[in-house]
Amino acid sequence: MDFNSIRADVTTMRYPKAGDPNSTVRIGVVSLAAKKTVWMDLGTETDIYIPRMQWAPKKNTVAITRLNRLQNRVELLWGDASTGATSVFFMEEDSTYIDEGYDLRF
Numbered sequence: 001m002d003f004n005s006i007r008a009d010v011t012t013m014r015y016p017k018a019g020d021p022n023s024t025v026r027i028g029v030v031s032l033a034a035k036k037t038v039w040m041d042l043g044t045e046t047d048i049y050i051p052r053m054q055w056a057p058k059k060n061t062v063a064i065t066r067l068n069r070l071q072n073r074v075e076l077l078w079g080d081a082s083t084g085a086t087s088v089f090f091m092e093e094d095s096t097y098i099d100e101g102y103d104l105r106f
Contacts (some may be wrong), residue, residue, distance in 0.1 A: 008025075022047055022069070024046045024047075025042070025048065025049075025050050026039055026040070026042060027039070027040040027042065027050065027053060027062070027064065027079070028040070029062065029079075029081040029084075038063065038081060038082065038083065038084045039084050040084050040086055041085055041086045042066060042078040042086070043066070043085050043086075043102075044050040045067045045068065047068075048066055048067060048068055048069060049066075049067040049069070049071075050064060050065065050066060050067075051065050051067055051100055052064075052100075053065065053079075054064040055086065057079065058078075060080060060082050061078055061079065061080065061081065062078075062079040062081055063076065063077070063078065063079075064076070064077040064078075064079050064083075064086065065077075065100060067098070067100050071097055071098060071100070072093060072094050072095065072096060072098055073091065073092070073093040073094075073098065074091070074092050074093075074095055074098045074100045075088045075090065075091045076088070076089055076090040076091075077089065
């Protein structure tokens with residue numbers, strides 16, 4: 001439900017049914033001045049979640065949380081909004097499950 005309009009609007013969202021492939025995600029940083037999009041390098045694994053992202057204090061840097069589909073490994077990445085290059089600055093892994101409730105406040 002979208003409650004931001006005068007009347008609540010229903011927004012239909014597709015999700016994979018059992019046996020369907022999972023959706024893939026990507027992050028693009030749009031430059032209005034240059035009229036181009038820089039796509040962040042999220043790695044070779046496409047079956048992932050991106051539960052959080054936000055601008056970091058360092059100029060042109062996006063902080064990204066990457067979680068594997070099994071939800072037993074979480075990685076925090078710095079993403080360069082100019083080039084799309086990313087680097088892992090923190091990783092936690094467990095044999096069962098990770099609660100990815102990392103707060104990316106800077």
